Amino acid sequence: MDNSLPCNLVSFNCKSIKRSIDNVRHLCQLADIIALQETWLFPHDIQFLSGIDGRFGSTGTSAIDTAAGVVYGRPYGGVALLWNKSVFPNVSVVDCENPRICAIKIVLSDRSILVFSVYMPTDKMINLTEFTDCLSS
Numbered sequence: 001m002d003n004s005l006p007c008n009l010v011s012f013n014c015k016s017i018k019r020s021i022d023n024v025r026h027l028c029q030l031a032d033i034i035a036l037q038e039t040w041l042f043p044h045d046i047q048f049l050s051g052i053d054g055r056f057g058s059t060g061t062s063a064i065d066t067a068a069g070v071v072y073g074r075p076y077g078g079v080a081l082l083w084n085k086s087v088f089p090n091v092s093v094v095d096c097e098n099p100r101i102c103a104i105k106i107v108l109s110d111r112s113i114l115v116f117s118v119y120m121p122t123d124k125m126i127n128l129t130e131f132t133d134c135l136s137s
Contacts, residue, residue: 007087011035011117017080021052024082028053032084035117039078042066049080056082057091063099063119079117100134 010031014020017039027034034056041048041062049058063077079102083091094103100120106113120134 007032009033013037016040032087034082036080037119039080041078057085058082059093059102061099061102079119081117
């Protein structure tokens with residue numbers, strides 16, 4: 001018996017999901033799971049993800065710290081996952097403490113699958129501590 005499930009997974013560094021929304025909507029026509037990096041969403045904008053395509057569930061994180069009140073410069077970071085709800089009806093969001101990581105658990109009839117979207121710091125030595133902290137979270 002073949003228990004395989006054909007699935008198209010795409011990873012896309014969107015460099016602002018609001019500016020690349022047409023590209024992301026096109027990916028929704030092609031893929032079952034979409035991992036996004038550099039969404040550049042503020043914490044209060046995460047719900048924007050749920051309006052991209054009604055057929056898709058969503059989760060995401062913001063890397064923008066708004067605690068100080070005023071944010072200078074352009075937004076940065078943020079990751080998200082979109083999944084086709086008709087292909088994967090049994091999905092739960094996995095809590096991740098690091099804003100560079102988001103994850104979902106997909107439950108199939110005979111197994112579970114974890115899917116991550118991760119945006120790691122660059123490979124320069126100055127980022128080594130942040131890189132290892134991210135891996136350990």
